[in-house]
Amino acid sequence: MASIDPEVTAHVAELGDRARVASRRLALLSRADKDAALLAMADALEAAAPQVVEANAEDLDRGRATGLAEGLLDRLRLDEGRVRAVAGALRDIAGLPDPVGEVMRGSTLPNGLQIRQVRVPMGVVGMIYEARPNVTVDAAGLGLKSGNAVILRGGSAASSTNRALVAVLRETLDSQGIPADAVQLLEGGRDAVRALMTARGRVDVLIPRGGSDLIQTVVRESTVPVIETGVGNCHVYVDAAADLDKALAITLNSKVHRPSVCNAAESLLVHRAVAADFLPKALAALGGAGVRIHGDEQVRPFADAAGTAYEPATEEDWGREYLSLDLSARVVDSLDDALEHVRRYGTGHTEAIVTEDRAAARRWVAEVDAAAVMVNASTRFTDGGEFGFGAEIGISTQKLHARGPMALPELTTTKWVVEGDGQVRP
Structure with missing residues (x-):
């Protein structure tokens, strides 16, 4: 891999550090706090729909001028109805059970030790995706509900739309007393993408979503653990x-x-x-x-x-x-x-x-x-919303950790909690 501009690497490192700080706050939020923020985000998006659609029109005009395929233009397009649908997905997420703290399994050992495996947030989740601005909101909402900060790298074709959406989300988080850095947008060219893919230690997991070339590039070149989504033949x-x-x-x-x-x-x-x-x-x-x-x-x-x-x-x-x-x-x-x-x-x-x-x-x-x-x-x-997940962060075609539509449980990992009363190993 060619060298990355040091200034870009430093910028991504800063985003990662800020996201890490925000993730620690998110991990401690109650379900009520997270749900209230999700509902506020949904209301704010609907109120800002005219501005979002206006920003989306800039992307569509640029896409047509550069010969973007009609299928990609359709993925990119947001009208007020689609903005309402995106906001509705946030409300659906708010209505779902909070996965954080769920006990997966547990037992009491013969020596009296009580052990249990519980769901906890991943921490910082990076998303690399193409001309799908709804992914920006879905990822932010699922990240918030599962206690994760997200760093979003959308495709350049949706740059104006993504800026408008993230501005609304960050402003709403701040108004709810939640760190705005729980949702960050990474802009820039290939160096920015490569810096995110190699931000191991600052980003806990990376999820690529898009065409085969994008996904395989991330799988091959990332030093951050990747949950691989796949193309759909x-x-x-x-x-x-x-x-x-x-x-x-x-x-x-x-x-x-x-x-x-x-x-x-x-x-x-x-x-x-x-x-x-x-x-x-x-x-x-x-x-x-x-x-x-x-x-x-x-x-x-x-x-x-x-x-x-x-x-x-x-x-x-x-x-x-x-x-x-x-x-x-x-x-x-x-x-x-x-x-x-x-x-x-x-x-x-x-x-x-x-x-x-x-x-x-x-x-x-x-x-x-x-x-x-x-x-x-x-x-x-085959869709997170249709499966009753509220939304999805992608559809995994791999066989490790997550497979199929990925939503809240797939954005958590687990930790073992062991409680004793002075036991020592003989």
């Missing part, structure tokens, strides 16, 4: 025993509800036994929603008959996270073939089966290696 498999009306609704919702997010379906697998009945309706509906099909040769005649945009799928297409109105599609001969396709091309995010065959569903659940497995439900449900 999510599949919908329509089984031979599928209810085709359900399958159609699930396929459409998974793909077109919001195609620019990681839990949108990117690949459709259809069992040969139902392809002739299902694909004409499905491809017509997808085409009507503007979806382009990247299919195998068995899909082509159905796409042509439906008048749906089609191009032959390449090997790269099967593994691609499009984040757009594009969908790879393949006819498979069996459940085994579908499972093998997912094993080869899936990213371990979300995989859905549509079937009325309970044995097929059980096999899918048992054999698919993913953070979330859906049976007769849209891939779009």
